[in-house]
Amino acid sequence: MDLILWRHAEAEDGTPDQARELTAKGVRQSLKVAAFLRQHLPGDHRILVSPTSRTRQTVAALSGKFTLAPTIAPGASAQAVLQAARWPDAGGTVLVVGHQPTLGEVAAQLLGCGDACLSIKKGAIWWFSKREGSDQAVLRLVITPDFL
Numbered sequence: 001m002d003l004i005l006w007r008h009a010e011a012e013d014g015t016p017d018q019a020r021e022l023t024a025k026g027v028r029q030s031l032k033v034a035a036f037l038r039q040h041l042p043g044d045h046r047i048l049v050s051p052t053s054r055t056r057q058t059v060a061a062l063s064g065k066f067t068l069a070p071t072i073a074p075g076a077s078a079q080a081v082l083q084a085a086r087w088p089d090a091g092g093t094v095l096v097v098g099h100q101p102t103l104g105e106v107a108a109q110l111l112g113c114g115d116a117c118l119s120i121k122k123g124a125i126w127w128f129s130k131r132e133g134s135d136q137a138v139l140r141l142v143i144t145p146d147f148l
Contacts, residue, residue, distance in 0.1 A: 001130045002042075002093040002140075003085055003110070005103045006033065009123040009145070011054035017074060022057045029123035029145035034061035036148050037095070037125070045093040048072060048084055055097045058123070072098050078105035088130040088137070110137035 009026035022030065047066035049055050050073050059066050071080045081102060085094040096103070101117045107126050108116040120126060127141040 001088055001091050003087050003128045004095045005106060005126045006097045007100060007103050007120045007122055007124055008054045008058040018052050021053050030058045030061040032145045032148040033123055033125060037062055042093050045095055047095045049097045050099060059097045074099045076102050078109050081106050088135050
């Protein structure tokens with residue numbers, strides 16, 4: 001199984017939090033990462049998206065086929081994200097479009113850093129694979145939009 005964490009692209013400040021939209025820079029970030037993902041995502045992938053405006057706008061650059069997952073909304077736990085993705089047993093590839101600090105907590109947990117939180121930049125992806133024959137995660141790729 002592969003698990004890809006995609007933090008939403010840059011969004012406007014303000015309230016309500018659920019309605020914050022991408023900035024012009026955020027739109028450019030999402031387009032760059034979406035172009036990269038189109039080249040590298042296997043055909044059997046699933047996409048889970050937090051129900052905020054900014055995450056839906058981020059994933060829209062890639063696909064209109066995704067599942068809204070309220071359990072991964074802002075404030076979700078790392079465990080909620082892993083359960084929604086069905087890590088490590090679902091098979092295939094799951095792309096999760098979500099938020100900090102939750103995605104950083106997921107990455108830290110997968111890397112064996114305990115309760116730490118890693119910083120995932122806006123628009124970045126972290127790509128993990130399950131090591132065959134174990135529950136161990138392997139970090140395959142980290143990339144930010146400014147490197148694409």
